[in-house]
Amino acid sequence: MTSYIDLTHTIDKKTLAYPGDPQIFVEPATTVELDGFAVHKIAMGTHAGTHVDAPAHMIDNARPLSAFALENFMGEAVALDCTNFVRDGEISADVVEQVESEQLDWVILYTGQSRLWQSAEYFSSNIAVPSEKLLARMAGMRLKGFGLDACGPDRPGEDLRHKLWFEASHGLIVENLANVEMLLGRRFFFFALPLKTSAKDGSPVRAFGRM
Helix, strand or coil, X not given: CCCEEECECCCCCCCXXXXXXXXXXEEEEECHHHHCCCEEEEECCCCCCCEEECHHHCCCCCCCHHHCCHXXXXXXXXXXXXXXXXXXXXXXXXXXXXXXXXXXXXXXXXXXXXXXXXXXHHHCCCCCEECHHHHHHHHHCCCCEEEECCCXXXXXXXXXXXXXXXXXHCCXXXXXXXXXXXXXXXXXXXXXXXXXXXXXXXXXXXXXXEC
């Protein structure tokens, strides 16, 4: 029987934006009681909640989100537990050793940071980030992209690892994933479908896994 795991955080008025990004608003614009119909007003940046980064997010004139075909936002994936592969705050390349020869489109990294979602600690400088060697190994796997349950491959205020990945792979990054722990060590089909907008840098997504 086919089952689905929702990998998306809910966006609501409690959702914190990445430091420096536009604040997130979700509020009623009309109500059934007063207006006869309900409409909500939503305001947020392109990197709010669970979202995808395109190379144009960090590099001038790099590949924009609109240049990726729909099939780039889905594919065969594996979720890897990184918690035992952290050395000096970085995730070792050894985490992909057992899957490096497999035919994969996406690698999803579980850091455990998602347990701090909706708290200021989520954006802590102490988060574990992919090592440069891990990014190089994943780029060599010719992935469509990688995802993680943290605010990105860099610590807040940095951009080194974003740029290394985009320059090496020209692929995507999906950030702020939820419920990755439910898929650890398993193969599944990953979806992270963006809004169809003119924004070049990224978009909120509805991410989920199908088994």
